[in-house]
Amino acid sequence: MNADASIHSSRRFCFPTSSNMEANITQQAERKTLDERNRMTELERLRHSCAHVMATAILRLWPEAQFASGPAVENGFYYDVELPHRITPEDFAAIEGEMKKEVKANHPFEKLVVSREQAIKDAQSGRLGALSERPAPSRFKLGNLEDIPEGEPISYFKNGDFIDLCAGPHVMRTGNIGAFKLTSVASAYYKGDERNPQLQRIYGAAFKNKTEMEAYFAMLEEAKRRDHRKLGSEMGLYTIDTEYVGPGLPLWLPSGAIIAEELEKLAKETEFLAGYLPVKTPHIAKQKMYLTSGHIPLYLESMFPPMELAEAGEGERPGEPGDASATPRAEASTKYYLKAMNCPHHHRIFAAQPRSYRDLPLRLAEYGTCYRYEQSGELIGLMRVRSLSMNDAHIYCTPEQFAQEFNGVNEMYLKYFKIFGVEKYVMRFSTHDPSRLGQKFVDEPVLWKQTEDMVRRVLNESGINYIEVPNEAAFYGPKIDVQVWSVIGREFTLATNQVDFAVPSRFGLVYRDRDNTDKTPLCIHRAPLGTHERFIGFLIEHYAGNFPLWLAPQQVRVLPVTDEQIGYARSIADELHSQLVRVEVDASGDKIRGKIQRAELEKVNTMLVVGGREQQACAVAVRIHGKGDQGVKPRAEAVAGIFQAIKERRA
């Protein structure tokens, strides 16, 4: 406490309590409200406090560090820092060493409320996010100050020499931080805007005590073990051939294709029962399609560049209806685009015949492959790819039918979740941002409001648990994404249910209503199983590769104890195979223990061990993957049980 003594002298410090959390200072692009800050749990306070301690430590090592924001996040915290030195994991030990000193010093977190003028003055003297005054101003803190509305209190928090612009809340003392560990360094844009400078984001884990932290790291290890990229390769489900096919373009190997086909069977049965009509469409379409739909320009950056065909008389004519951005073209040529979505093709199917109100709702379903040019850094195994096999459908309906259709889709989600044992999920209702109309969202402010109100009403009336997230809608309308968690707590956005009030009218789609006038249908885009790629990626991690019988690439393997039983084993396998069961016989020279070991490692769902005793008794010894020996059963009973479990898609 030297250079900052002047700051202390004129103001009052106090300890934060839940009742005096009046300040509301953001350190993030998304400002926490006062209410949200008050609701911060003890653990979140601890994590946020740990971010301050890390900043303190980094400043001891590099006093010129400029800090931006350092919130609590799931499992820990981060702090964004600008520093000429590139922090690497090799620096973590040194930083953690300084952090330990600060924790051991057990400094109180003292709160100080200041005037805006004082805060600006301190930021300009480099004192904020610092141990002392510095030659360079605390530039990011100055930026953060600008985000604090007039009239809101401005406060500092101080631990030891470290003073930070911060609304808190914090734990009482640095010594209250139980256990922490720095985990990774990444980059992030200041305030999340890619036009702003890139900062180094140092992540750490923080917990009440060492036991909880160790449990967290054990969970991470488990997550690593279940990683779909690891299991997908070990189990031969898919491969990504970046050299000949391309990044983000997975090849389904036979075992993975089996899972995809089983999912398709499930979807097609479900959709048949729900009154959907399957359709099939090509993977490409002319530029006119996407000018009309609005994909050009609103979605252009996510599309693969076009193929251009020199074809006399086939040129696009700019200035046609719905043409927002076509550039004049002198030569006659046609551009074709790979489809990023199926909806335009389905709209053309709707347009292919005159439609009556009696035809509605019309539900067109397709397992169509779409192609999206995701940026290279965004690709992740099967979770984020450039070729997407979508469980897609478009429901054309009247506004009166909307609520029922929308609920029907939601119920379909729940049916699937039950089959897959998904217990934790949340519906994210994504709305538009009025300031980005015409850029990210179609410029139809009235229709946005109407459809968003409609969806909100349906959600409220159906009593579904949902959260509302602004600025994440599709370009053509509000949407609901279903977010699920795998058993290890990893989060996935799988299914989607979107309202489209814009594109049908751009295509001039109409139905003839009762009153003999033409009306534009509403369109619901829905994909309850999302894409094969992401859904199977999720299932791999959800089941840790231990698929239920109906999904398992290798359902049954018959293991003869000696070569004497190979004939008997084959007869069982033949019986199962004739009933479409995926079965094989292990006729290798291994001992039975070896055959079992291999079958277990390969995650074969059901093993039928047959030795002399079983053959004599016309029986089989059943063993289930991961569950061990289930005992001897008569052959007919075991076979019937397998058929039944597959038919019921038993978990």
Add this chain to the structure above:
RNA sequence: GCCAGUUUAGCUCAGUGGUAGAGCAACGGUUUUGUAAACCGUCGGUCCUCGGUUCGAAUCCGAGAACUGGCUCCA
């Protein structure tokens, strides 16, 4: 696309300037076996790619690619 890190046999990984290694897998043989690995042998590498430094590069330097963790974006 941006920031950082990584890339050695099919897989997991050793190898810090001097002849490229291990285990598992694969293949061949022997073994005829009772609920998570019998034994012996063989094969297998453009050390990601291209360029540079050096008498000599998996190793040092530069560029590129792919992947990983984040950011932005998204099913």
